[in-house]
Amino acid sequence: MRRIFLCSLSVLVAYALFSTAVLAASHNPADYPLRVHIYSHDGVSHYYWRSLDQVDGEGRANLFENGEAHGFDFRYTCGFRLMNSGGYETYPARWKKPGQKLEVLMPAMGGTCDLMVAVKEDVVYVRRNGSLVEEPVARYKQWMVKHEYDPEHGKNLPVTH
Numbered sequence: 632m633r634r635i636f637l638c639s640l641s642v643l644v645a646y647a648l649f650s651t652a653v654l655a656a657s658h659n660p661a662d663y664p665l666r667v668h669i670y671s672h673d674g675v676s677h678y679y680w681r682s683l684d685q686v687d688g689e690g691r692a693n694l695f696e697n698g699e700a701h702g703f704d705f706r707y708t709c710g711f712r713l714m715n716s717g718g719y720e721t722y723p724a725r726w727k728k729p730g731q732k733l734e735v736l737m738p739a740m741g742g743t744c745d746l747m748v749a750v751k752e753d754v755v756y757v758r759r760n761g762s763l764v765e766e767p768v769a770r771y772k773q774w775m776v777k778h779e780y781d782p783e784h785g786k787n788l789p790v791t792h
Contacts, residue, residue: 658736658738658742658743660723660736660738662725663723663724663725663734663735663736664723664725664783665694665695665696665723665724665725665726665733665783666694666695666721666722666723666724666782666783667692667693667694667695667716667721667722667723667724667733667735667746668692668693668695668700668716668719668720668721668722668782669690669691669692669713669714669715669716669722670690670691670692670693670715670716670756670758670763671690671691671715671763672688672689672690672691672705672707672713672715673688673689673690674686674687674688674707674712674713675687675688676712683710683711683712684710685708685709685710686707686708686709686710686711686712686713687706687707687708687709688706688707688713689704689705689706689707690704690705690707690713691703691704691705691756691763692705692716692746692756693755693756694724694733694748694750695721695781695782695783696783698772698781698783699768699772700755700768700771700772700775701750701751701752701754701755701768702750702751702754702755702756702765703748703749703750703751704748704749704751705733705746705747705748705749706746706747707744707745707746707747708745709742709744709745710742710744711737711740711741711742711744712740713737713744714737714739714740719780719782719787719788719789720787721782721787722735722736722737723735723736724736727745730748730750731747731748732745732746732747732748733745733746733748734746751765752768753767753768754766754767754768755767755768755771757771774789777792778790778791778792
C-alpha cells in the first residue's frame, strides 16, 4: 500500500513540475520575437459537455519580422476564441515551423494558438474605407518608416508628423 502511495505521489509531483515548467516557458513574451496583427477571422466553436473544447477557422493577418510586414492567410485550431487585433495592436509570435506554423501568444486569453500560415511575400493587408485590401510590401514599409511604426521594437503606435 505504501509503495502504491509513494509511486502515485512521485508521478503527481513529476507531472506538476513538468506542467509548470512547460507553461512558464511557453508564456514568456521574450520568447516570442515576432508580431502578428490579426485583421479578420471566422471560426466554429466545438463544445464538450457544455464547455468550450476548441475553436477552428481561418483568417487574414500581417506578420512583422525583420523590420518588414508580410500578409498571410491562416487556418487555426485553438482552445479558446481567437480575437482580432484592435487598432494597431499586435500579438507576440514565434515560428514553430518556419514559413508554415506560427505560435501566437494571446495574453488576454491566457494561452497560445497555432496558426498554419500561407505567407504572401509581396503584399500586406491594410484597412481602407472599412475594407481589407492588399498593398505592396515596399509601400507599407515606407509608411512604417515615415510614421516610426515598428511593433517588433516596441513602437506600437504610428507617429503623425
